[in-house]
Amino acid sequence: MGHLRAGAPPVSDRGIIIDLFAGGGGASTGLAAAVGRDPDVAMNHDPVAMAVYRANHTRTICLPEDVWTTPPRKVVRLVRRGTRVWILWASPDCTHFSKAKGGKPREKKLRSLAHVIVRYARDVEPEIICMENVEEFLDWGPLYEAGHVMPDGRVLQVGDKLINTPIPERAGEDFELWRGQLELLGYRLEWKILDASRFGAPTRRKRLFIVARRDGMPIQWPTPTHGPGLLALHTAAECLDWTIPVPSIFGRKRQLVPKTLWRVAQGVRKFVLETPTPFIVKVNHGGMEDRSESIDAPLSTVTASRRGHALVAAFLAKGYGGHASPGIRLDRPVDTITTQDHHALARVELCTAPLGHNRVAEVRAFLTTYYGGGSEGQRLDTPMRTITTKHRLGLVTVAGVDHTIVDIGLRMLEPHELLRAQFGRYADGYDLSAATSKAAKVRLIGNSVCPDVAEAVVRANVGAEVAGRRAA
Incomplete structure (x- = not known):
């Protein structure tokens, strides 16, 4: 890998940035803070989410479409920046992995959304892939189906409450399959549980972050900035009206x-x-x-x-x-x-x-x-x-x-208080008016990625890329 030559494009222009499952734009807000510009394309099937996103990220091409219906290469062709995909951020629906789901049946279609990341990796080869989900994503595995024979010999019938719930002894099988597919495509993966409050957000939200790279650069994790011995944690009181x-x-x-x-x-x-x-x-x-x-x-x-x-x-x-x-x-x-x-x-x-x-x-x-x-x-x-x-x-x-x-x-x-907790310093001026009901605003906020953590994760890896290129 050669040295950075004089006149080389700045890091913010190194290629296309795509945000899948973009929601109201939390991940994109942090990503933009890390690289100096908004993503080129954002996609979410929810038109309300895309309307909120569009109001706050005016330079991004917004696609209110199902991620499966638009081929990755077609998405890339929409951007005049070229065909090289630099960063892909993806936050697939986590509801049907979360322990907060309790014993309720899971929907296979939603649990399979992460496979779209493999599709993008195969078709457009992003150099860096960042993914956010609940911790239980690591336990992604098969679900009980009708006809399954239980250890006691009982055969599950349609309507049994166990059907479409995870099989405990097979926890993690689908995650390992998903991970293996990315590795076969040339990616190296690492993951970590990060607490948003340790990076400046006023919420203790803990989420799994996965970083995958195929450019030979090291995967880096951000160092916490807030907590014992560091900057003071931001508090609930700061968020209240x-x-x-x-x-x-x-x-x-x-x-x-x-x-x-x-x-x-x-x-x-x-x-x-x-x-x-x-x-x-x-x-x-x-x-x-x-x-x-x-x-x-x-x-x-x-x-x-x-x-x-x-x-x-x-x-x-x-x-x-x-x-x-x-x-x-x-x-x-x-x-x-x-x-x-x-x-x-x-x-x-x-x-x-x-x-x-x-x-x-x-x-x-x-x-x-x-x-x-x-x-x-x-x-x-x-x-x-x-x-x-x-x-x-x-x-x-x-x-x-x-x-x-x-x-x-x-x-x-109120929604503006919840937004302060989730978005921290990025909440001021963030426009939620396109979501016309309180329930819609709360749903978008709860589904969003904390921008502080997204910024920290991307900045750590973009910084590693720049440092690596200069040292090569």
């Missing part, structure tokens, strides 16, 4: 379901009643504003108002994860953003002068029912929850001052 009102859980026309109330109560227990340093926000009486108190600094002056609300403790409640997941603190990164609306901001209003407040009794009754009374029960083989006497239910000490809980509020996070 504190101006949005958080309505009380009491007196709603449509009462919250018991499971939600239980999770809220457990969050209050864990993040307010039992923590010596609850996350405190100053009250703005028309809503909430982002004036969180540092736990390392003295508490600012506590003022009384007509209603007596001096402080608000806050945390994120979660609508998934089972009973072991009451929520997260706001001074930590957000947990993984999914395609469903699962995260909610819980506010706990604290007051130093509760006498006469008509909601104190409701709060204490609520805590007694869903925490003190333990409506969900207590396992006998686990440590008992902290015992509090009834008269202390709802009493919180902040910086040595006792406060009483006078109200509890809850609201679901």
Whole structure:
């Protein structure tokens, strides 16, 4: 391999860049930051996703098509940059690999989407292939089918709940086949689980990243930039819009379901009643504003108002994860953003002068029912929850001052807040307006790749390419 000659094209012009399964454009946003320009082509069968993508990546050719219906060579011919494919990024649907799918049947068609990467590798030979998926992709293997004989001799019949679920003892077979096909085409593969929060995103989203190269250059992995001994992790609090009102859980026309109330109560227990340093926000009486108190600094002056609300403790409640997941603190990164609306901001209003407040009794009754009374029960083989006497239910000490809980509020996070968690510093100005419903926006965000991680992965390997070419 020769030296870079004078006048050689910059790294951003080394060939065509394609983003398959492009969604709303998270991977492309990070990729563009790494190489200095948007991808040449983006493809996704969802017209809403492509509309959002097009609004934010105006120089990219957007194809709202099924990846199987347009041949790779035809895609390449759409680009006037030439025929050499430099980078292929692919994020095939991960739903039917994820453990979050539980015991639900998998769809074979969706599980086979990764094979399109082999098709591109064979037909247009990208120099670098980057893929993102859930960790369970490594366990990709055959599914039970009707007629399968179980170890006990039972033959699976149509309608059996096991049909189209993974065969445990054959986990990983299809992944190894897929990997072998790429290796036969001249690619060397490596993979790693990366946590988005370690690269600057305000979410703990962990995903599998696979890098494949056929250009002889080494595969490189980015070094984390955030975490212990590095830059501070970005937090959930940075993502929240504190101006949005958080309505009380009491007196709603449509009462919250018991499971939600239980999770809220457990969050209050864990993040307010039992923590010596609850996350405190100053009250703005028309809503909430982002004036969180540092736990390392003295508490600012506590003022009384007509209603007596001096402080608000806050945390994120979660609508998934089972009973072991009451929520997260706001001074930590957000947990993984999914395609469903699962995260909610819980506010706990604290007051130093509760006498006469008509909601104190409701709060204490609520805590007694869903925490003190333990409506969900207590396992006998686990440590008992902290015992509090009834008269202390709802009493919180902040910086040595006792406060009483006078109200509890809850609201679901809005799309622009979820976008901040997923896209981090790239969220400002990112246009989601082409997705006209909240559900569509949440789905696109949950399906997206965190740009911070995509940038880090591509930059590490583009940097290795440039360094290698110069040293050759």
